[in-house]
Amino acid sequence: MHSGAQxxxxxxxxxxxxxxxEAMLLIKAASQxxxxxxxxDDHKQTLRTALTYNRKLWTILVTSIGRxxxxxxxxxxxxxxxxxxxxxxxxxxxxxxxxxxxxxxLILINRELAAGLHGK
Numbered sequence: 704m705h706s707g708a709q710x711x712x713x714x715x716x717x718x719x720x721x722x723x724x725e726a727m728l729l730i731k732a733a734s735q736x737x738x739x740x741x742x743x744d745d746h747k748q749t750l751r752t753a754l755t756y757n758r759k760l761w762t763i764l765v766t767s768i769g770r771x772x773x774x775x776x777x778x779x780x781x782x783x784x785x786x787x788x789x790x791x792x793x794x795x796x797x798x799x800x801x802x803x804x805x806x807x808x809l810i811l812i813n814r815e816l817a818a819g820l821h822g823k
Contacts (some may be wrong), residue, residue, distance in 0.1 A: 725764070726820035731774045732757040733813035743803040748802060754794050757809060761790045786812060 716774050719727075735753035765787035767773060775783075790809065797805045800804040 722820045726817040728760055729813040729820070732760050733817070734809045736810045736813070740806045740810070741804045746801065746803075750797075754798060757813070758791065758794050760773040762789050788814070 732753070735749075735756055739749045739753045742749070754822055765784060768775060770784050773780070790812065791803070798810075
């Protein structure tokens with residue numbers, strides 16, 4: 704027998720749209736990066752973890768726009784692709800010359816894209 708919490712959790716999982724899921728993952732990545740920035744003195748391991756998570760997420764996003772079943776307009780696909788190129792190159796720069804202010808662009812892009820996916 705399922706508890707009420709399990710039933711709610713199962714319902715919530717099935718009612719989340721792909722857009723909502725993408726937005727939640729982008730917010731999670733932005734939050735991890737913000738946490739590193741806010742605690743820069745202890746950043747060495749957390750920076751690598753946060754950047755890796757963000758890079759993997761963006762790899763999935765960029766890869767998915769090229770799929771045949773993806774029905775986004777070409778202009779949006781191109782914009783996401785361009786953002787992905789920036790994310791990847793900027794991530795390399797942050798990894799080679801770490802500085803807390805360099806995380807701002809990654810955080811902002813993730814938050815803004817998440818807000819767009821939520822329709823805000």
